[in-house]
Structures are given as C-alpha cells and as structure tokens.
Amino acid sequence: MTAEPSDPMSRVLNAGLDLARAELEGSHLDEDEVRVLELCDDIGDVRGVALHEMQQANLEVITTVSRDMQAEEDIKAWEEEQSRRCPSGGQDVGRMINIDGMDDWKIECPTCGAMWWGGSTVLPEHDKPRG
C-alpha cells in the first residue's frame, strides 16, 4: 500500500480519481458517486487525469509489444546474415595465388573458395556462395 496523503483535499481528489477510473472502465456509479466525481472533476480535472493515465498505460503496452517484435526481427535478420556470411570474413587466412607472368595475384578464401583480385590476406566480409 502506498501512503495515504494526509491533507483532506488530496484525499478527496484521490477518491474522485478512483471514481473517474471506475467510470472509464465502464463501472456503474451511483448518484452520490457521480456527484462526488462531478465535484472533483470541477476542482481537479480528475476525469482528464484518469483518461491521460489510461492513454499512457495503453501507449506503454503498445511500445513494449513493438519493442519485442523489433528485437525478434533483429535477431532473425542477424541469424539470416550469419547463415549467409562466410565465417572467414575479417580473418587473416586468405591464400595468395600468384598469377604467372603478371604482376598480380588473387586471394582465395580457404573456407568457401571466394576469390578476389589482389588485396591483403585479411579476407573482407563476404557471402558464402549459394548452393
């Protein structure tokens, strides 16, 4: 339980806020409750506060759900990228193949056989050949 505010006005407005929440949720208020609610709404806009609260709560639910979906998408995209990518990317494992009679060479990836003209033996990030 949270501590009850001690000053009477806060307690009245809190009670009014409870009524405003109940009204928003579709509860039936009796005549006295409606009168208290009307009064508190005049003093402290409790209906506006309750409505704002509800909108905030809904907004939080929506953003949480979309954040979870986003994370799932990211993981899927990452897994897909990993499955397409050759694990030798960024590794210093490239095989240099000198080309006879030319001042040129090729680099071959020992894992997937991808080839590049020239460059260093540190392999660039590259997709595995399909199939």
Ligand SMILES: [Zn+2]
């Ligand atoms: Zn490779």
